[in-house]
Amino acid sequence: MQKHDIVIIGAGPAGMAAAVAAYDSGVKDVVLLDREQDMGGILRQCIHNGFGLHKLGTELTGPEYAAHYKQMVSDRGIKVYYEATVTGLTPDKIVTAQSREGILKFEAKAVILAMGCRERSRGALNISGTRPAGVYSAGTAQKLMNMEGYRVGKKAVILGSGDIGLIMARRMSLEGAKVEAVCEIMSYSGGLMRNIVQCLEDYDIPLYLSTTVAEIHGKDRLEGVTIAKVDENMRVIDSTRRYIECDTLLLSVGLIPENELTKSAGIKMSPLTNGALVDENRETSVEGIFACGNVLQVHDLVDYVSDEAEIAGIGAANYVKGLKTAKKAVGTVAGNGVRYVLPQVVHTDSGEDIALFMRVVKPYGKVKFTVSSGNNVLATATRLKAAPGEMEKIVVKKDKLIEANGDITVALEEI
Amino acid sequence: MKRDLVCIICPRGCRMTAEITDSGVLVSGNACKRGEEYATAEMTAPKRTVTSIVRVSNRVDTMVSVKTKEPIPKEHIFDAMEKIRAVSVEAPVRIGDVIIENLFGTCIIATKDVK
Numbered sequence: 001m002q003k004h005d006i007v008i009i010g011a012g013p014a015g016m017a018a019a020v021a022a023y024d025s026g027v028k029d030v031v032l033l034d035r036e037q038d039m040g041g042i043l044r045q046c047i048h049n050g051f052g053l054h055k056l057g058t059e060l061t062g063p064e065y066a067a068h069y070k071q072m073v074s075d076r077g078i079k080v081y082y083e084a085t086v087t088g089l090t091p092d093k094i095v096t097a098q099s100r101e102g103i104l105k106f107e108a109k110a111v112i113l114a115m116g117c118r119e120r121s122r123g124a125l126n127i128s129g130t131r132p133a134g135v136y137s138a139g140t141a142q143k144l145m146n147m148e149g150y151r152v153g154k155k156a157v158i159l160g161s162g163d164i165g166l167i168m169a170r171r172m173s174l175e176g177a178k179v180e181a182v183c184e185i186m187s188y189s190g191g192l193m194r195n196i197v198q199c200l201e202d203y204d205i206p207l208y209l210s211t212t213v214a215e216i217h218g219k220d221r222l223e224g225v226t227i228a229k230v231d232e233n234m235r236v237i238d239s240t241r242r243y244i245e246c247d248t249l250l251l252s253v254g255l256i257p258e259n260e261l262t263k264s265a266g267i268k269m270s271p272l273t274n275g276a277l278v279d280e281n282r283e284t285s286v287e288g289i290f291a292c293g294n295v296l297q298v299h300d301l302v303d304y305v306s307d308e309a310e311i312a313g314i315g316a317a318n319y320v321k322g323l324k325t326a327k328k329a330v331g332t333v334a335g336n337g338v339r340y341v342l343p344q345v346v347h348t349d350s351g352e353d354i355a356l357f358m359r360v361v362k363p364y365g366k367v368k369f370t371v372s373s374g375n376n377v378l379a380t381a382t383r384l385k386a387a388p389g390e391m392e393k394i395v396v397k398k399d400k401l402i403e404a405n406g407d408i409t410v411a412l413e414e415i
Numbered sequence: 416m417k418r419d420l421v422c423i424i425c426p427r428g429c430r431m432t433a434e435i436t437d438s439g440v441l442v443s444g445n446a447c448k449r450g451e452e453y454a455t456a457e458m459t460a461p462k463r464t465v466t467s468i469v470r471v472s473n474r475v476d477t478m479v480s481v482k483t484k485e486p487i488p489k490e491h492i493f494d495a496m497e498k499i500r501a502v503s504v505e506a507p508v509r510i511g512d513v514i515i516e517n518l519f520g521t522c523i524i525a526t527k528d529v530k
Binding site: 047048049053054059060061062063064067145146147148149174175176192193194196197198202385390 | 421422423424425428430463464465466467468470476478480482489492493496510526527528
């Protein structure tokens with residue numbers, strides 16, 4: 001059994017930024033565990049640009065953004081265990097990992113969960129038809145193309161207009177494939193507007209809204225798909241069924257935070273984010289266990305993952321140093337038009353400004369967000385537009401926070 | 416000529432209107448200067464950064480990711496891809512190493528280290 005101050009599970013963007021922040025807060029005995037051969041997580045296969053504009057003030061590709069943090073981890077001499085898959089986590093912070101050296105056991109004063117998320121697969125969708133080769137989750141296709149150099153297909157249909165699907169539509173077009181259509185079951189895209197412009201419009205790829213893949217055809221290799229419009233109950237409208245010949249179907253239909261370890265440690269979960277319930281330091285319901293990045297809530301931008309990981313890293317360091325003092329906890333509640341608010345618990349006597357993060361339930365035009373507790377308005381924010389695909393952030397000042405005398409509600413009104 | 420544009424410079428995605436006038440391109444709806452620059456370029460000579468991969472010839476199943484150092488004219492994207500597909504490199508490769516020199520006014524550089 002090795003003893004360490006902080007053990008971080010996952011060395012992707014969240015784990016790396018958390019490690020650096022914890023170290024820089026004065027807790028230097030930090031170790032990172034990752035199941036891959038290198039740090040960087042999903043950034044390693046995201047070869048497109050657009051990373052780091054907010055956080056680093058420059059536009060980088062995924063591997064470059066990862067390299068920036070990897071350098072910071074190395075500069076501090078933080079130990080990283082590669083090819084170490086964590087298989088166990090207990091509430092008293094014993095972490096078990098499988099590695100080439102056999103079973104590793106760590107006893108930590110604090111643990112930071114940074115395992116990221118995985119893709120929703122075909123099995124979760126109930127698409128009828130055969131089970132041929134050529135049906136990939138978008139991220140798997142991205143890994144095959146960008147890391148292993150395969151061309152996954154020549155003629156593709158993409159189901160789901162999340163960012164990975166949009167990025168892959170462009171990537172396949174660049175490699176000479178014809179992307180026949182991107183189908184989105186919702187009446188709006190869940191992807192960033194900029195990706196619709198530079199990934200679909202640039203390459204004349206049609207985006208069909210309120211449309212899904214109704215059937216998959218082909219015996220050995222995919223031969224085609226039937227797409228169809230859906231009604232307001234998401235049921236296929238038979239008269240709109242249309243066959244498209246293709247050899248590849250990419251699924252970009254949502255990400256699921258990878259929380260098996262979290263649950264095994266008895267940590268309380270949020271049914272809205274599918275991540276742990278956390279306070280403003282990203283501490284979970286189990287004292288000394290923190291969570292950040294996509295394992296906590298699925299983010300749109302890696303820049304915000306790094307921000308969140310810094311909060312968790314500093315929180316874990318303060319916990320190890322025994323600096324945790326705030327006691328007055330209140331809950332946060334999603335009001336009108338808001339799907340969830342994170343953190344779910346806030347300490348009103350923390351003495352610091354606290355940023356609340358949220359997603360709206362559907363696309364809106366101009367809206368005003370109000371953060372309130374009882375009759376006290378703690379903060380307001382106006383946005384020209386709001387969409388479920390774009391996370392909102394509202395800061396509550398510390399002197400306002402102290403006025404909260406019960407649960408804090410975030411609600412919006414159209415203006 | 417007047418066009419509605421969505422800025423692709425940052426994830427904020429400002430909805431802008433741009434119009435070519437005698438005194439230049441008039442841009443509105445942008446939150447920052449980069450939006451104005453993007454809209455002006457989009458109306459006159461649109462450019463994109465192209466990213467792809469190049470095979471590392473002396474490593475098994477290894478690719479190195481690459482990009483155009485500066486954005487290139489949009490109409491040359493597929494020409495650039497053809498040039499990128501035609502080359503391979505030998506490791507070691509460092510981030511920023513030039514993989515192809517002089518391509519549409521810029522060059523192709525590596526975005527990943529391969530030891």
